[in-house]
Amino acid sequence: MVNTMSENRIICGLDIGTTKICAIIGEYNPDNNSYKIIGIGKSPSHGLRKGIVIDIEKTTKSILEALRKAQKHTEHTITGVTIGITGNHIRSLNSNSTITISHKGDDVIHDAEIDESDIERALDAVKSIHVGVDREVIHTLPQKYFVDNQKEIDNPVGMSGNKLTINALIITATINNVKNLVRSVQATGLNVNGIVLESLSSAEAVLTKDQKELGVALIDIGGGTTDITVYQDGDVKYAGVIEYAGSIITRDIASLIQTSFIEAERIKTKYACASTSLSNKNEKVDITVKSLNGKDEIKLNSHQLSLYVEARIEEILTLSKTEIEKYIDIKKLSGGVIFTGGGALLKGLNEANKKIFGVQSQIGYPNRLLGLENKDLNPEYSTAIGLLHWAKKDKRNQVIRSLKAGITIWDKIIDFFTNIIQQFF
Ligand SMILES: Nc1ncnc2c1ncn2[C@@H]1O[C@H](COP(=O)(O)OP(=O)(O)OP(=O)(O)O)[C@@H](O)[C@H]1O
Numbered sequence: 564m565v566n567t568m569s570e571n572r573i574i575c576g577l578d579i580g581t582t583k584i585c586a587i588i589g590e591y592n593p594d595n596n597s598y599k600i601i602g603i604g605k606s607p608s609h610g611l612r613k614g615i616v617i618d619i620e621k622t623t624k625s626i627l628e629a630l631r632k633a634q635k636h637t638e639h640t641i642t643g644v645t646i647g648i649t650g651n652h653i654r655s656l657n658s659n660s661t662i663t664i665s666h667k668g669d670d671v672i673h674d675a676e677i678d679e680s681d682i683e684r685a686l687d688a689v690k691s692i693h694v695g696v697d698r699e700v701i702h703t704l705p706q707k708y709f710v711d712n713q714k715e716i717d718n719p720v721g722m723s724g725n726k727l728t729i730n731a732l733i734i735t736a737t738i739n740n741v742k743n744l745v746r747s748v749q750a751t752g753l754n755v756n757g758i759v760l761e762s763l764s765s766a767e768a769v770l771t772k773d774q775k776e777l778g779v780a781l782i783d784i785g786g787g788t789t790d791i792t793v794y795q796d797g798d799v800k801y802a803g804v805i806e807y808a809g810s811i812i813t814r815d816i817a818s819l820i821q822t823s824f825i826e827a828e829r830i831k832t833k834y835a836c837a838s839t840s841l842s843n844k845n846e847k848v849d850i851t852v853k854s855l856n857g858k859d860e861i862k863l864n865s866h867q868l869s870l871y872v873e874a875r876i877e878e879i880l881t882l883s884k885t886e887i888e889k890y891i892d893i894k895k896l897s898g899g900v901i902f903t904g905g906g907a908l909l910k911g912l913n914e915a916n917k918k919i920f921g922v923q924s925q926i927g928y929p930n931r932l933l934g935l936e937n938k939d940l941n942p943e944y945s946t947a948i949g950l951l952h953w954a955k956k957d958k959r960n961q962v963i964r965s966l967k968a969g970i971t972i973w974d975k976i977i978d979f980f981t982n983i984i985q986q987f988f
Pocket residue numbers: 579580581582583584608613614649784785786787788789808809810813828831832833904905906907908909910942943
């Protein structure tokens with residue numbers, strides 16, 4: 564009997580965030596389109612600011628740490644990864660192109676039948692628009708198809724026609740930022756198999772098909788950037804990046820209270836609330852923080868802390884709203900706003916949203932995958948989980964099978980980079 568089962572593939576998503584790097588190794592089963600997480604590693608991120616690499620060596624070292632942790636769980640050694648990209652150099656623009664359908668075969672006298680190669684040709688034509696010499700196209704997202712003079716068509720494959728028009732959303736990034744990101748990964752000895760806009764990646768992990776149809780704004784509040792993706796009628800209508808997120812809230816707290824970033828981060832994640840209407844004045848918690856010199860104690864309460872946080876989160880949400888409303892009326896997004904990213908863990912975010920956006924909102928958790936004892940992952944993992952979904956589309960080999968040998972290699976590489984970095988600092 565012929566065995567028609569496909570072999571499982573090992574894939575790796577690498578989220579190179581401003582505050583943390585997260586590597587997730589997954590086993591993808593093409594027969595039932597399912598994944599199992601077989602390795603996960605997280606490390607603090609050094610070397611990025613607002614989503615952009617500003618120090619390749621530090622970034623490489625952080626990446627290695629995350630990969631090494633992820634590899635500890637598995638006997639597979641990764642050779643290639645699918646990575647995320649963000650930063651306020653990202654732009655999205657609409658483009659369209661029309662191609663003539665070629666008649667395939669000699670005896671065809673009627674309209675030709677559209678096939679996959681025609682779609683590819685139309686997409687290539689859309690991509691060839693001038694995006695600027697310093698930019699490159701990282702995504703071409705088809706939106707609408709038109710065959711001859713017919714109305715919008717979801718899938719033109721198999722249809723008859725002479726002309727195919729395609730409308731697409733083009734996402735571009737500056738070449739230098741892409742190069743620096745890729746170099747940081749390649750310096751670890753890994754290949755970059757794919758580059759995905761982080762907000763699209765998070766969307767893949769968080770949103771359902773129905774939410775994309777109804778219309779939603781997905782807002783991924785990270786450390787350095789807030790990434791926005793708007794879906795309507797199943798398509799991405801807008802993707803953009805704002806360079807304010809969780810880190811600036813921490814920075815505000817540190818400078819207003821005159822404490823360290825570590826202390827500011829600690830009290831933010833433990834006590835802060837995005838809405839002072841929730842941080843009830845009567846139920847305020849007393850907080851003690853170390854001063855900048857580490858010797859004195861500063862006292863404040865949770866309501867005062869929330870006053871600082873509320874001001875900044877409202878600014879971030881207002882900026883997001885202004886950006887979205889350039890392209891779409893938020894009230895028409897029946898699915899409302901979905902928050903994800905580590906910043907979505909801030910208490911009271913849905914209340915702050917009500918005040919600014921005036922539509923319903925919820926916190927978006929990444930969909931549950933097998934493995935890791937079926938543990939639910941929090942929203943800071945949305946991008947990394949989404950990258951696994953994208954990685955499966957990448958046909959390149961991502962793994963060599965070996966027995967833990969890779970770990971030794973990683974250790975050597977890490978030692979090498981540690982030595983280099985120690986020589987500089
Ligand atoms: N419980 C919490 N309350 C408030 N903020 C939180 C909480 N947990 C994490 N955060 C914030 O989430 C942010 C980190 O989120 P995330 O891990 O998604 O960022 P990143 O991917 O490293 O950065 P970016 O996507 O901007 O490059 C930090 O600013 C952190 O303070």
